[in-house]
Amino acid sequence: MEKYRQIDAKALEDRGRPDGAAARRIFQAEYTGFSKKIIVLDDDPTGTQTVHDVSVYTDWSYESILEGFCEDRNMFFLLTNSRSFSEEKTKQVHREIGERIVRASRETKKDFLVISRGDSTLRGHYPLEMEVLGEALKEYDGRMPDGEILCPFFKEGGRYTIDSVHYVQEKGKLIPAAQTEFAGDATFGYSHSELGEYVEEKSRGRKKSQDCIRITLDMLRGPDLEVPSEKLLEAGGFSTVLVDAVCYEDVEIFCAALLKALKAGKRFLIRSAAAVPKVLGNIADKPLLGREELIKPGSVTAGGTITDAASVPGGIVLAGSHVKKTTVQLERLREADCPLSFLEFNVNTCFQEEGLSAEADRITDRASEEMKKGNTAVVYTSRELFAPAGYSKEELLKASVRISDAVTSVIQKLTVRPRFIIAKGGITSSDVAVKALAIKKAVVMGQIQPGIPVWMTGSESKFPGMPYVIFPGNVGGEDTLKKVVETLSRDSEEQQ
Structure with a gap:
């Protein structure tokens, strides 16, 4: 058992925070003249949870990558959804992406910086994705990056790193990440909260904790701001750099040091949660979106008819995530001050011939009926899968994939255009975006x-111009889903 203990969240206040205006000035001074194209590889759609007015491409074709390079914006996202991939597919995809990025860079004559946006609770194909990207860049660009940077800080989700120990905030406590339910993930579990020990564990000893370069809060907030950049200049041979942060000012000061190191000729890959893309993309804060920006009169129905706001049907929520937080949020949603209809998708129909298809049809019909009445249909999967005796782990995994596809097909089969769509959970939201809504960009x-992004679907999608809410399974308080549904369900006059 690791030695780290839960601590009171007051420790964040005790640490204080750097001067915000000063941190911003330091960052902006280094940002001047920075012209690299920032490419964010998102291992599920939730990574856009801190940005706005940026493009997301749902494939990694050369055409999409080249289009991203040609945009005026300095950043674009590629949705890989690799957290749902096997290790072999992850290797293949990241090798392809590395080669295509280098090719697009040469064609456009623009240099680049790659961020692998991963889970703030440390799940995902690490270090595999970073190693494959590094090797691909070495093969196609002729140079291995000097290092990889790990910065899982994500304030909006309550994820903080102090003295290289990563914490998850829950009800007034900072819990070492390895002691949370996320560390028990069947595919991506781990047992160390100290990032150096985590790196050693996940690399199976190929990388040693003592060899990691640590950039601590004391360095970021010390009198000599050259120290963080000097630490980065020490990197070589694909070193691992671990970064503390408990507020955005820490990330700004670190990113200033990173920009200085890049100007000095260093090259890095970044593995981070959603905070680093926001800062490196120089993306300003934006107020939370309100109903008026998302649900407008003049919506287009599935049949192409213009409707007024009053005639727009209800919305739909699709909940596939099974983490405890999602279950609690669904229970609190029942208390919402708006018309709802809860529809349970029976996952155990997967053990019947054509059972899932019939269940998807049943749920789709019910959801359509409820939406036509102006109600929001809340589709959620039953919480337990009762497998017949003798089912192997591989068979259960295949069953899970079939269930996910069937649940996603509910959106695909809709003939009623919803007022809005909310997908709960990373894999669910990716499948809805790519398979059901056919979003390309x-x-x-x-x-x-906070931490819950909204995409506007493109003209090529099943429902063009639709606000699509991507709700991570592990983000928000108990009543956050309730707040989101209430915001989107009410007409403007009801909210006044």
């Missing part, structure tokens, strides 16, 4: 609640 509008 979307624009991130902003966030409806």
Whole structure:
């Protein structure tokens, strides 16, 4: 058992925070003249939870990558959804992406910086994705990056790193990440909260904790701001750099040091949660999105008819995430001050011939009926899967994939255009975006609640111009889902 203990969240206040205006000045001074194209590889759609007015491409074709390079914006996202991939597919995809990025860079004559946006609770294909990207860049660009940077800080979700120990905030406590339910993930579990020990564990000893370069809060807030950049200049041979942060000012000061190191010729890959893309993209804060920006009169129905706001049907919520937080949020949603209809998708129909298809049809019909009445349909999967005796882990995994596809097909089969769509959970939201809505490119509008992004679907999608809310399974308080649904369900006059 690791030695780290839960601590009171007051420790964040005790640490204080750097002067915000000074941190911003330091960052902006280094940002001047920075012209690299920032490419964010998102291992599920929730990584856009801190940005706005940026493009998201749902494939990694050369055409999409080249289009991203040609945009005026300095940043674009590629949705890989690799957290749902096997290790072999992850290797293949990241090798392809590395080669295509280098090719697009040469064609456009623009240099680049790659961020692998991963989970703020440390799940995902680490270090595999970073190693494959590094090797691909070495093969196609002729140079291995000097190092990889790990910065899982994500304030909006209550994820903080102090003295290289990563914490998850829950009810007034900072819990070492390895002691949370996320560390028990069947595919991506881990047992160390100290990032150096985590790196050693996940690399199976290929990388040693003592060899990691640590950039601590004391360095970021010390009198000599050259120290963080000097630490980065020490990197070589694909070193691992671990970064503390408990507020955005820490990230700004670190990113200033990073920009200085890049100007000095260093090259890095970044593995981070959603905070670093926002800062490096120089993306300003934006108020939370309100109903008026998302649900407007003149909506287009599935049949192409213009309707007024009053005739727009209800919305739909699709909940596939099974983490405890989602279950609690669904229970609190029942208390919402708006018309709802809860529809349980029976996952155990997967053990019947054509059972899932019939269940998807049943749920789709019910959801359509409820939306036509102006109600929001809340589709959620039953919480337990009762497998027949003798089912192997591989068979259960295949069953899970079939269930996910069937649940996603509910959106795909809709003939009623919803007022809005909310997908709960990373894999669910990716499958809805790519398979059900057929989104090729979307624009991130902003966030409806902290850490909860909204995409505006493109003209090619099943429902063009639709606000699509991507709600991570592990983000928000108990009543956050309730707040989001109430915001989107009410007409403007009801909110006054």
